[in-house]
Amino acid sequence: MTVPISLPRLPRSSLVDAALAAMRERITSGEWPVGQRIPKEAELAEMLQIGRNTVREAVRVLSHAGMIEVRQGDGTYVRAVHEPASIMTQVSRASLRDHFELRVMLEVEAARLAAERRSARDLRAMEKALKARGDWSEGRDIDEFLEHDAAFHLAVAKAGRNGALTELYRYFLTVARQAARSAMIEHNVAEPGLALHERLFQAIEAQDRAQAARAAKAVLRPLIKMLS
Numbered sequence: 001m002t003v004p005i006s007l008p009r010l011p012r013s014s015l016v017d018a019a020l021a022a023m024r025e026r027i028t029s030g031e032w033p034v035g036q037r038i039p040k041e042a043e044l045a046e047m048l049q050i051g052r053n054t055v056r057e058a059v060r061v062l063s064h065a066g067m068i069e070v071r072q073g074d075g076t077y078v079r080a081v082h083e084p085a086s087i088m089t090q091v092s093r094a095s096l097r098d099h100f101e102l103r104v105m106l107e108v109e110a111a112r113l114a115a116e117r118r119s120a121r122d123l124r125a126m127e128k129a130l131k132a133r134g135d136w137s138e139g140r141d142i143d144e145f146l147e148h149d150a151a152f153h154l155a156v157a158k159a160g161r162n163g164a165l166t167e168l169y170r171y172f173l174t175v176a177r178q179a180a181r182s183a184m185i186e187h188n189v190a191e192p193g194l195a196l197h198e199r200l201f202q203a204i205e206a207q208d209r210a211q212a213a214r215a216a217k218a219v220l221r222p223l224i225k226m227l228s
Contacts, residue, residue, distance in 0.1 A: 015050050019058040022048060027067060027078055037075040038068065091175055096187065097227040099179045104220045106169055107153060111200060111216035113160025115209045122159035126201055129155050135194040142184065145191075146177045152197065156204065156216075189226050192219045 023044075026032045039047065044055045059076060062068045065083040070076045091099070114122070129152035136145055150173050157169040183189040196219045203212035 015054045016057050016061070019044075019048055019050060019054055020061060023058060023062060024067070028081055030081075032078050034078050034081060037077050040075065091172075095227075096179055096183055097224060099175070100183075100220050100223050100227065103172075103176060103179075104217055104224070106165070106172065107156070107216045107220065108213045110153075110157040110160050110165060110169060111204065111212040112209045113162055113165070114156045115204045115207050115212035117161045118159040118204055118207070122155065123201075123205055125155045126152060126159065126204070130194075130197055130201055133194070133197065136184075136191045142181060143177075146180055149180070149191070150177055156200070159204065183223060183227070187227070189223055192222060 023032075023038075026038075032038050038044070041052055041055050041059070044059075045052045048055065059068065059070065063070050063076075067078070067080050067083055068076050069079040091102070094102075118126075129148060133145070133148040133152050153176075154166075154170060154173060157166045160166070180191065184191055196215070200212065200215035200219060203215045
């Protein structure tokens with residue numbers, strides 16, 4: 001049975017925002033730890049001195065943000081201490097060098113797993129994305145080019161058969177494209193060529209884990225060097 005928690009009375013203005021702040025504070029402070037069921041809707045409404053519709057909206061927002069999980073017929077549980085979206089916002093504000101160093105970490109491991117677990121279908125997907133990507137040249141639409149580049153790297157991640165890594169990389173790709181665009185336009189950093197990507201594909205095709213890791217690192221090493 002959940003023990004009611006006495007929360008301070010909230011101002012009448014911006015009740016949803018105030019409810020969100022109060023609930024987030026209980027989660028981030030550890031008062032409501034990960035895995036614990038939070039008070040029921042009626043209990044929260046009474047604690048916060050607000051209507052159940054306002055509580056329901058706050059729960060919806062936190063659920064969408066990934067901090068809590070609503071289990072039908074069971075209750076609402078704390079899922080994470082921090083909001084994934086806020087973390088990615090912080091990542092997007094990091095320096096370009098920090099960003100590309102993080103990308104190396106993700107892509108090196110994704111390449112290793114892809115080399116070990118790829119299927120013929122995965123190879124066809126990578127080859128198709130690589131052909132669409134081609135080499136960068138002046139006059140090409142930069143956003144279209146980066147979209148094809150992202151499709152190739154996502155195909156590599158998918159080939160690793162690790163759902164968590166794939167979803168993390170998929171989420172990261174939005175920031176990755178922004179960083180690549182910034183590097184090319186604002187810093188005149190050349191996008192890694194097709195030949196480096198082909199070496200990565202060939203290593204995965206040959207199921208050479210070590211060579212795939214080296215090839216993945218080689219794709220991004222020039223960018224990091226130029227930003228040093």
